[in-house]
Amino acid sequence: MSILEVKNVGKRFGGLQALSDVNLSVKENSVHAIIGPNGAGKSTLLNCLVGKLIPDTGSVMFDGQSVLGRAPYEINQMGISRVFQTPEIFGDLTVLENMMIPCLAKRDGAFELNAIASVMGQRDIIDKAEHMLVEMNMADKRHMHAASLSRGDKRRLEIGMCLSQEPRLLLLDEPTAGMARADTNNTIDLLKQISDQRDITIAIIEHDMHVVFSLANRITVLAQGTPLVEDNPENIRGNPKVREAYLGETA
Amino acid sequence: MFGLDKRDTTLLLIVACLAIFAPFILNPFPTDSGLAQFNAGYPDLMQRFVIFGIFAIGFNILFGLTGYLSFGHAAFLGVGSYSAVWMFKLLSMNVLPAIILSVIIAGLFALVIGYVSLRRSGIYFSILTLAFAQMSFSLAYSVLTPITNGETGLQLTLDDPRVLGQTSTADGSIPVTNFFGLEMRGTYEMAVGPWAFQFNMGYYLCALVLIAAFYLSIRIFRSPFGMMLRAVKSNQQRMNYTGLNSKPYTLAAFVISGMYAGLAGGLMASMDPLAGAERMQWTASGEVVLMTILGGAGTLIGPVLGAGFIKYFENIFSKINSNVLHSWFSFLPDGLEDFIVFIIYPFIGKGWHLTLGILFMLVVIYLPGGLVEGGQRIGNWIRGRKKSDARQNETHPAE
Numbered sequence: 001m002s003i004l005e006v007k008n009v010g011k012r013f014g015g016l017q018a019l020s021d022v023n024l025s026v027k028e029n030s031v032h033a034i035i036g037p038n039g040a041g042k043s044t045l046l047n048c049l050v051g052k053l054i055p056d057t058g059s060v061m062f063d064g065q066s067v068l069g070r071a072p073y074e075i076n077q078m079g080i081s082r083v084f085q086t087p088e089i090f091g092d093l094t095v096l097e098n099m100m101i102p103c104l105a106k107r108d109g110a111f112e113l114n115a116i117a118s119v120m121g122q123r124d125i126i127d128k129a130e131h132m133l134v135e136m137n138m139a140d141k142r143h144m145h146a147a148s149l150s151r152g153d154k155r156r157l158e159i160g161m162c163l164s165q166e167p168r169l170l171l172l173d174e175p176t177a178g179m180a181r182a183d184t185n186n187t188i189d190l191l192k193q194i195s196d197q198r199d200i201t202i203a204i205i206e207h208d209m210h211v212v213f214s215l216a217n218r219i220t221v222l223a224q225g226t227p228l229v230e231d232n233p234e235n236i237r238g239n240p241k242v243r244e245a246y247l248g249e250t251a
Numbered sequence: 252m253f254g255l256d257k258r259d260t261t262l263l264l265i266v267a268c269l270a271i272f273a274p275f276i277l278n279p280f281p282t283d284s285g286l287a288q289f290n291a292g293y294p295d296l297m298q299r300f301v302i303f304g305i306f307a308i309g310f311n312i313l314f315g316l317t318g319y320l321s322f323g324h325a326a327f328l329g330v331g332s333y334s335a336v337w338m339f340k341l342l343s344m345n346v347l348p349a350i351i352l353s354v355i356i357a358g359l360f361a362l363v364i365g366y367v368s369l370r371r372s373g374i375y376f377s378i379l380t381l382a383f384a385q386m387s388f389s390l391a392y393s394v395l396t397p398i399t400n401g402e403t404g405l406q407l408t409l410d411d412p413r414v415l416g417q418t419s420t421a422d423g424s425i426p427v428t429n430f431f432g433l434e435m436r437g438t439y440e441m442a443v444g445p446w447a448f449q450f451n452m453g454y455y456l457c458a459l460v461l462i463a464a465f466y467l468s469i470r471i472f473r474s475p476f477g478m479m480l481r482a483v484k485s486n487q488q489r490m491n492y493t494g495l496n497s498k499p500y501t502l503a504a505f506v507i508s509g510m511y512a513g514l515a516g517g518l519m520a521s522m523d524p525l526a527g528a529e530r531m532q533w534t535a536s537g538e539v540v541l542m543t544i545l546g547g548a549g550t551l552i553g554p555v556l557g558a559g560f561i562k563y564f565e566n567i568f569s570k571i572n573s574n575v576l577h578s579w580f581s582f583l584p585d586g587l588e589d590f591i592v593f594i595i596y597p598f599i600g601k602g603w604h605l606t607l608g609i610l611f612m613l614v615v616i617y618l619p620g621g622l623v624e625g626g627q628r629i630g631n632w633i634r635g636r637k638k639s640d641a642r643q644n645e646t647h648p649a650e
Contacts, residue, residue, distance in 0.1 A: 050492065076494035088492070090485040093478070101482055102493045104475055110496040113503055115476035118254060122475060165494065 003028045003169055003201050004049070009058035011044055018044040019055065019225045026169070026218075031195050031202045033212045036222035037246055042205045045222070046173055049203075050082050051075045063168065073110050081162035083172045087154035089161070091147030095138060098146050098157055099129035102165045128164065136160035136190075152183040159190065163198070170194075172204040176211050188214050213237070221245065259469050262552055266465050270458040273297050274448045281445030288575070289567055294438055294451030296566050298522050300559050301457040302515045305464045307542040307554030309511020312471060313504050314540070315549035318484035322377045322536050323364070323384025327357040327509040329391060329531030331516025333398070336405045336526045343416030344426045346435065346456070346521035350514065357513020358506050365505035369498065372487075384536055391528035404527030428521050430456055435522055453522045460518060461555075464511060469551055471507070480504050512539075541607075545614055547621030556622045561607065568603040 006024040010017070019041045026032045036042050047053040049060060051072040060067050067075050076082075090098050103125045108114065120126070133139045136156050141149065146157060155175060162170055175191070176184040188211055195202050195215075206212050212219065212233075219236045221228040223245040229236070236242055255263065269276065278292030291297070310324050331353035338349035368379040391399040399405055407425045411418060420426050428435045435453035442448075471477050479500050482490050490497050520526050529535070538561065546557025576592045576599065583591065598606045618624045 071496070072491045073494050073496045076492055082492050084488075084492075088486055088489040090482050090489060092485040093481060097478060097481075101478065101490075101495070104479070105494040108475075110494060111499040113476060115471050115474045115503075115507075117475060118470075118473050119475055119478055120256070120473070125475075161489075161493065 001028050002026055003063055004203065005059075005061040006045075006049070007059045007061075009045070009048060009055045009060065011041075011048060011053060011055045017225055019048070021226055022058070022222075023227060024220055024230070026201060026203050028201055029195075029199065030218050031191075031204065031216050032218045032220065033216035034203065034205045034220050034222060035207070035209075035212055036228075039224075040222040041225040042222055043173065044225075046082075046171060046205055049075075049171065050080060076165070076167075077105075077110060079168035081165055081167035081170050083155075083158055083162055083170065083175055085173045085175075085177050087151070087158045089146045089154055089158050091145070093146055094142065095144050095146055095149070095157060096126075096129055096133065096142040099132055099161060099164060100125050102161045103128045103132075106165045132160050132164045135163075151179065152186060155179075155183075155187060156190065159194070163194065163200075167200065169201045169203060172202065172206075174206055174208075175204065176206070176208055184208065184211065187211075191215055253466065255469060255473070259473065259551070263462075263466055263469060266552065266555060267462050270301065270461055273300070273454075273458070274450055278446060278448055282447050283445060285578075288570060291563055291567055292449065294449055294454050295522075296562070297451070297454045298457050298518075299562050299566070301454065301461045302518050302522075303539070303542065303558040303562055304555040305457075305461050305518065306512055306515035306539055307546070307558040308461075308464055308468050309508040309515070310539045311508075311543050311548060311550075311554040312468060312480075312511065313508035314543055315554075316472070316477060316480035316484065317501050317504050319369070319372065319501060319505070320377045320540065321368075321380040321505070321508070322533065322540065323368075323380035323382075323387075324508065324512050324539055325533070325535035326364070326384040326387040326531050327361055327512035328516040328519070328535065329387065329526065329528065330360045331357045331513030332520040332526035332530055333391070333405055333516075334513070335517040335520035336407070336524055337398075339407055339413075339428065339520070339524050340405075340411040341414065343413055344428050344524075345416070346428050346430050346517075349428075349521060350460075350517040353513045353517025353520070354510045355513075357516065358510040360513075361506045361509025362502070365502050365509070369501050369505060381533060381536070384531060385533055388528055388531040388533075391531055399526075399528060402528065404525050406525045428453075428524055457518050457522070460514065464514065465551075465555065472551060476500070476503070541611060545611055545621055547623030550621065550623040553621050553623040560622065564603055564607050568599055568606060569601065571599040573600070 002025040004026040006022055009019055009022040011019040022045060034042055034045065044053065048055045049067065051067060051070050051074070054068060062078055062080060065078065067078065090101065107125065130139065130142070133142055138153065138156060138160070141153065146154070149157060176187050179187065191202065192215060194200065204215065216233055218230070219233055220230045221236065221242050228241055228245055229239060231239070253260065253263070274292045274297065277297065278290045280286040280290050306328060310321070314320055334353040334356040335349035338352050342348055364380065364383045368376055368383065371379060392402060409419045409425060417426055433452050435456065437452040439450045440447060441450065479495065483497050483500055487497050516530070542557035542561050543554045544557070545560060546555065547553025573592060573596055576595060577588065580588045580591050596602070614621060
């Protein structure tokens with residue numbers, strides 16, 4: 001049963017055909033990696049899924065509903081959470097407040113004029129946020145300003161914020177870009193744990209083959225805006241077309 | 252207390268005490284002493300302190316929390332004033348309906364301007380609000396003369412209907428503004444030795460409204476809504492990808508701060524029932540920005556301090572003239588006296604803007620958190636000294 005269906009999606013920026021005829025189907029509870037060389041259209045595709053871009057042609061269905069033409073916050077409320085390449089968190093707020101905001105968004109929806117009640121009175125929200133911080137191993141940092149966290153902790157916090165919304169699909173855009181080896185391995189372990197313990201589908205865009213082959217059970221290779229091949233990791237590893245796309249013919 | 256934690260309750264009590272005891276606090280010098288000109292405890296000025304405090308508290312809900320810098324908030328103040336004066340002309344001289352109408356009309360006005368201006372952020376938002384405010388000013392000044400009475404300003408006349416009140420008093424003059432019979436201009440003077448303290452009805456009405464407005468702003472700051480507004484300032488991208496629509500949040504903040512400005516405008520007209528277009532000019536909008544930044548944007552008490560500070564300067568510093576300066580420095584030899592007066596003169600009297608400008612620059616450069624940050628630094632310094640004193644005392648017994 002596939003949770004995300006991308007059909008014949010095309011996107012053109014002026015003279016550049018960034019995506020053409022992209023078909024992609026992400027199975028429920030799988031870890032699906034989308035890989036490809038620079039300029040293959042990975043980020044454009046991701047932006048089409050979350051409502052940042054609207055494709056020129058084709059359709060994107062999430063759980064039987066079209067996401068096209070919806071604003072990012074509406075798509076998020078449908079159950080798609082996104083983790084950015086550079087962690088996007090609320091730097092001026094404390095770690096605990098960062099975690100409370102998605103919990104409030106889950107409880108109260110896209111807008112709620114809750115201007116008289118006290119934040120400290122929202123016991124259910126605080127408990128949920130604290131619980132998630134414990135799960136992310138960050139409980140001791142709850143009163144720190146999020147901007148002062150280390151890069152790895154910011155990434156953990158962002159993933160935790162996404163998970164506290166209980167999304168059905170978690171999209172990750174190069175989650176380990178620019179990370180040291182140790183942080184990369186921590187992130188891999190965290191994502192493995194998430195996919196094992198939760199009823200969640202993960203779609204990941206990644207450059208680092210080590211991350212891809214440690215996590216994914218399905219891989220789509222994009223090249224020049226169109227899917228080259230979709231298969232399981234073992235077959236992708238040995239596929240000559242993939243090698244060619246990545247390394248060039250002479251390699 | 253009142254659903255606030257201990258720190259916020261203390262802050263509320265401090266503001267309440269300052270407001271209630273202002274006639275004493277602002278009148279520290281005996282009336283016949285040379286320093287009496289630094290007394291600010293007369294009704295007219297105290298009212299202005301409090302009204303601009305309310306204006307700045309409201310502005311801070313928008314600017315301090317969401318970071319959207321509006322350069323057109325004076326428009327809402329002006330709209331509030333006009334609404335209140337119309338209420339005095341048509342309904343009665345009771346200030347309550349006038350103030351309520353000011354808040355409602357300013358809120359509606361803010362809804363329209365906010366809806367359009369909030370399509371952009373950053374400098375473009377500021378420019379849009381500035382443009383709207385200047386348009387409102389021009390409309391009030393010329394085009395809408397039937398409603399605003401143009402450059403003369405809207406005033407009460409002897410043939411206003413005042414359906415629930417009286418058109419004119421028994422002795423043929425215009426009735427005065429009141430709160431269910433309590434006249435706003437009513438002042439009780441208390442002489443204690445050489446001091447004279449004035450307790451004005453209008454001031455105390457404004458002070459009570461200020462305390463209520465301050466309390467409401469604490470509640471907003473500490474609410475989930477306030478947290479969302481801080482999230483808007485911090486990272487709108489993350490907000491949108493967390494299932495939150497930032498537009499209605501910023502619009503709600505804009506309307507709330509517009510209503511605060513309308514409240515201030517309504518109070519202003521209640522104290523002195525006339526309204527002029529100059530209240531909507533961009534300099535008036537800039538003033539509230541200065542107040543908020545000077546006091547400390549995003550802090551609770553900062554805007555109140557900033558408003559008091561600037562209004563004190565405007566009214567007290569501007570009254571020092573060269574004669575006063577000469578009398579201060581008369582103990583010096585003639586040449587030196589003239590020289591010192593020559594140096595100081597540009598910074599006082601009509602030059603008070605220069606002093607304010609320098610102070611503003613110093614605060615922005617050295618205390619980006621405003622006067623509140625200055626207070627915190629002094630507090631930390633004292634606490635630090637106490638600690639080091641304690642440490643020294645600990646080492647003493649060992650000797």
